[in-house]
Amino acid sequence: xxxxxxxxxxxxxxxxxxxxxxxxxxxxxxxxxxxxxxxxxxxxxxxxxxxxxxxxxxxxxxxxxxxxxxxxxxxxxxxxxxxxxxxxxxxxxxxxxxxxxxxxxxxxxxxxxxxxxxxxxxxxxxxxxxxxxxxxxxxxxxxxxxxxxxxxxxxxxxxxxxxxxxxxxxxxxxxxxxxxxxxxxxxxxxxxxxxxxxxxxxxxxxxxxxxxxxxxxxxxxxxxxxxxxxxxxxxxxxxxxxxxxxxxxxxxxxxxxxxxxxxxxxxxxxxxxxxxxxxxxxxxxxxxxxxxxxxxxxxxxxxxxxxxxxxxxxxxxxxxxxxxxxxxxxxxxxxxxxxxxxxxxxxxxxxxxxxxxxxxxxxxxxxxxxxxxxxxxxxxxxxxxxxxxxxxxxxxxxxxxxxxxxxxxxxxxxxxxxxxxxxxxxxxxxxxxxxxxx
Numbered sequence: 001x002x003x004x005x006x007x008x009x010x011x012x013x014x015x016x017x018x019x020x021x022x023x024x025x026x027x028x029x030x031x032x033x034x035x036x037x038x039x040x041x042x043x044x045x046x047x048x049x050x051x052x053x054x055x056x057x058x059x060x061x062x063x064x065x066x067x068x069x070x071x072x073x074x075x076x077x078x079x080x081x082x083x084x085x086x087x088x089x090x091x092x093x094x095x096x097x098x099x100x101x102x103x104x105x106x107x108x109x110x111x112x113x114x115x116x117x118x119x120x121x122x123x124x125x126x127x128x129x130x131x132x133x134x135x136x137x138x139x140x141x142x143x144x145x146x147x148x149x150x151x152x153x154x155x156x157x158x159x160x161x162x163x164x165x166x167x168x169x170x171x172x173x174x175x176x177x178x179x180x181x182x183x184x185x186x187x188x189x190x191x192x193x194x195x196x197x198x199x200x201x202x203x204x205x206x207x208x209x210x211x212x213x214x215x216x217x218x219x220x221x222x223x224x225x226x227x228x229x230x231x232x233x234x235x236x237x238x239x240x241x242x243x244x245x246x247x248x249x250x251x252x253x254x255x256x257x258x259x260x261x262x263x264x265x266x267x268x269x270x271x272x273x274x275x276x277x278x279x280x281x282x283x284x285x286x287x288x289x290x291x292x293x294x295x296x297x298x299x300x301x302x303x304x305x306x307x308x309x310x311x312x313x314x315x316x317x318x319x320x321x322x323x324x325x326x327x328x329x330x331x332x333x334x335x336x337x338x339x340x341x342x343x344x345x346x347x348x349x350x351x352x353x354x355x356x357x358x359x360x361x362x363x364x365x366x367x368x369x370x371x372x373x374x375x376x377x378x379x380x381x382x383x384x385x386x387x388x389x390x391x392x393x394x395x396x397x398x399x400x401x402x403x404x405x406x407x408x409x410x411x412x413x414x415x416x417x418x419x420x421x422x423x424x425x426x427x428x429x430x431x432x433x434x435x436x437x438x
Contacts, residue, residue: 036316036393039254039267039303040141040169042127043296043323045119045274048337049344050329050376052293053105054078055365056086063365067330070282071337077284082358090289093301097348101356102304104347104414106385108363110325110378115371117339119275122324126382127168129403138172140402141266144390145173147398148265155263156225162250162269169268180246182231182253231256237309240302243295247271251299255306258313265394271296274323278334296321300348314350318393318415320386321346326376329365342376345385347414353393359412384409392417400424 054073055061065072078086079095087095097103113132116122125131129140159176161167170176234256242248254267274292281288300319308314326343347354363369363377371377387409390396397420399409409422
């Protein structure tokens with residue numbers, strides 16, 4: 001079956017809506033259990049990585065304690081990591097991953113082109129992959145899919161946004177499946193009910209070779225596959241226990257979809273609530289610890305444990321955890337932290353694929369080392385980290401198309417994999433004429 005271009009695919013979306021599918025996308029149609037997968041977790045609201053991984057020695061420790069007399073993590077409660085930094089006491093599972101070589105932490109990462117302390121602008125600039133340009137019509141993950149050099153002719157579900165909305169990173173990619181609750185992913189949740197006879201007839205109406213009929217048939221196939229799975233009764237592997245709540249539920253759903261072998265290449269998941277302007281917590285306890293760090297750490301550990309219990313799922317999966325920017329070094333009068341600049345990116349997965357430990361260049365907390373005298377400075381462009389995942393894990397060297405204008409890639413060494421020469425020119429339409437076209 002031939003792949004259709006984006007223009008033809010978009011023409012099919014109206015039919016999907018009219019049929020009451022309840023979603024704005026579709027897939028391709030063949031299972032693949034050999035390709036690598038990337039899951040992107042976005043911490044919406046700006047995570048305070050300075051308290052998640054606080055300094056434990058040297059001048060920075062003294063500067064940290066001075067800047068945060070109420071919010072600092074007491075030295076005796078910090079979980080030791082490498083002698084320079086430690087982990088929040090609520091992040092014990094992250095320490096376990098760190099010690100097991102399953103967690104790489106890139107410090108002082110961010111937008112080096114156009115810093116912004118606006119949540120909306122900062123998130124959009126990062127997820128578009130064009131950090132100096134607003135209004136980009138596509139996201140970086142959409143452009144990744146449009147440039148995959150070895151995408152099979154048909155994949156059932158190539159990408160999933162585990163959310164009620166499609167994130168900017170997937171903007172312009174009609175193949176992404178946006179779904180936050182698989183139990184409501186059916187025709188019965190449209191404007192009218194579908195009995196078994198009506199549902200059985202629908203596939204027979206779209207059996208031709210036209211792009212419209214192919215896309216509709218594929219939409220029905222994906223709906224049937226999702227509907228056939230028992231998501232409520234799913235038992236995680238390896239005794240993994242996901243945290244209660246939306247974040248844990250979405251992680252568990254992604255793990256089950258990966259195990260379904262439907263060709264998933266990328267998945268995204270949002271975890272909100274990180275905008276801690278007030279009542280962040282008294283050092284090691286409080287909102288930041290209980291509502292944010294604990295579920296993040298437990299959820300990531302459960303996800304990796306679940307995937308690692310059988311098959312090669314963990315070996316193929318790389319998890320990226322990022323946020324729009326860091327938070328101010330000095331605490332505010334409301335026992336919180338305001339919008340900052342430099343943040344961290346976490347990379348996690350199988351120990352054979354992850355180069356664990358701290359990476360990047362730490363700028364320091366002295367006043368002359370801070371960005372505008374207030375924030376952790378950015379020393380690593382976030383595109384450099386994502387580019388290494390693209391090249392070494394996803395085997396896609398077309399950085400010029402995925403991150404237009406970016407030419408500064410050199411691997412940090414956060415993951416294992418084969419280095420490909422980055423291609424900074426935008427590929428012509430002819431190169432990918434069998435895939436998505438503008």
